[in-house]
Amino acid sequence: MKLASFISKTALLAVLVISGTTLIGFSDSVAATLSDDEAADLTFQREEEKLARDVYLTLYAQWGAVIFSNIAASEQKHTDTMLKMLIKYKLPDPALSEEGAFTNPSLQTKYDELVVYGRRSYMDGLYVGATIEEIDMIDIQHALDRTKRLDLRTAYQNLLEGSKNHLRAFVAALAAQGIVYEPQYISQELYDAILGS
């Protein structure tokens, strides 16, 4: 092998090694950084799950029905799951420690409205619960549609299954009061599939 050829082959190898290292480093940093949409969705979901928890805690204090405290405990787990993801991706936690207080102004407005409505009667409280779960399902599905990451998708899928269970529980409690709930946000087809499953 001529010296020039050896040098060029060695140089080529060095370039490959360097670019290989660079590529590994690049993919690592990509794995630790979410897109703007993914970060926004995760941040939003953290507070939206807290909203559900806080509304149900308030309605439990108002009506003393265990359906609200049981589902509030489940929402606590969901909001904890979102916090774990925020920590994993080094994103700030928007959730305030105070019950009924939110960083996101639209969630603050939503909370304030839902609590007023749910305090009118026990049945209105159950109706608010079913409404929250429907809205959660829409928002979780939106977040699912905007990420291909397996960890986020798994977390969102768990939230979605939780919301389906909660919707079933609120609809059953309304039925026990003689009220037939009709879906307001999700399709009738999806609603029937959830209630039938």
Ligand SMILES: [Fe+2]
């Ligand atoms: Fe829920």
